[in-house]
Amino acid sequence: MTKSNWTDELKDFADLKPRRSLAMEAADxxxxxxxxxxxxxxxxxxxxxLADAFGISRTPLKEALRILEGEGLIDYGPTRRPRVADPSLVQILDWLRVQGALEGLGGELCCQLATEHEIKNIAALNAAIVKARDAGNALEAFRKDMAFHAAIVAASRNAALIETHTTYNARLWRVRYLSSQRSVGIETTKQQHLDIVAALETRDAVAARKALRTHLQTAEINIAAVLADDTPAS
Known part of the structure; x- marks a missing residue:
């Protein structure tokens, strides 16, 4: 895609979005x-x-880029010009292993501290993932998937864990999206989510930790395969 083509498409894409602050809207x-x-x-x-595509000044645009830099989606080269981040597989796998430990702890604490309403909401989010995927809405399914994981960690009541998980989730956002699009192993992923929900519903902290860490280990395999192919799998 040439520069003129992607900027024109980005402008059309931006026009469809609900209005928020200029920086947040551009970042979203x-x-x-x-x-x-x-x-x-x-x-x-x-x-x-980017400013031309969004029809905004450079000030809110710079703030939008700072948001995405914090999420690991944008970085700056030696000339300090922004570009789409391209972390190495080693970096990504390091982040995923930390994320697996964080989510395992989140699942354990969720079993101990979550309300019944929170557990039901987590189960409902899992059902929403399946519904969106079956409807062919890949991006919505991914959003629900990330909300599912975030809800488990949020129910831990541990502010430090929640903050750290959010940071790593942002860094891994793009590659986890690519992982979620692989048709290979999708039934395994579905079953893993069901295992996670079952462990939470029965308040089995050991099983919840194990299920979540196993799920992130599967993501490592999927992401490595996607990056080796260098193309998102359908």
Whole structure:
């Protein structure tokens, strides 16, 4: 995709979004644009081109880029010009292993501290993932998937855990999206989610920790395969 093509498409994409603060709106739109594979890792994104596409000034645009930099979706090269982040597989796997430990702890604490309403909400989010996937809405299924994991950690009542999990989740957002799109192993992933929900419903902290860590280990395999192919699997 040429620069003029992607900036025109980004402008059309931005026009469809509900209005929020200019910086948040730009960050939300560019995040989804990257997630959907419209901009490949390593592609430079000139501030002037982005400002033109969004129809905003450079000030809110810079704030939007700072948001995405914090999430690990944008980084800056030696010339301090923004580009789509392209972390190495080693970096990604390191992050995933930390995330697996965080989510395992989150599941354990969730079993101990979550209310029945929170457990029911987690189960409902899992059902919503399946519904969105069956409807062919891959991005919505992914959003629900991330909400499912975040809800488990949120129910831990541990502020430090929640903050750290959010940071790593942002860094892994794009590659976890790619992982979620692989048709290979999708039934395994579904079963793992059911195992997680069952462990939470029975308040089995050991099983919840194990199920969540196993799930993140599966994500390691899927992400490694996607990055080896260098193309998102359908």
């Amino acid at each position: 739109t560019l995040r989804e644009f990257i997630l959907l594979g419209k901009l490949a890792p390593g592609v430079p994104v000139r501030e002037r081109d």
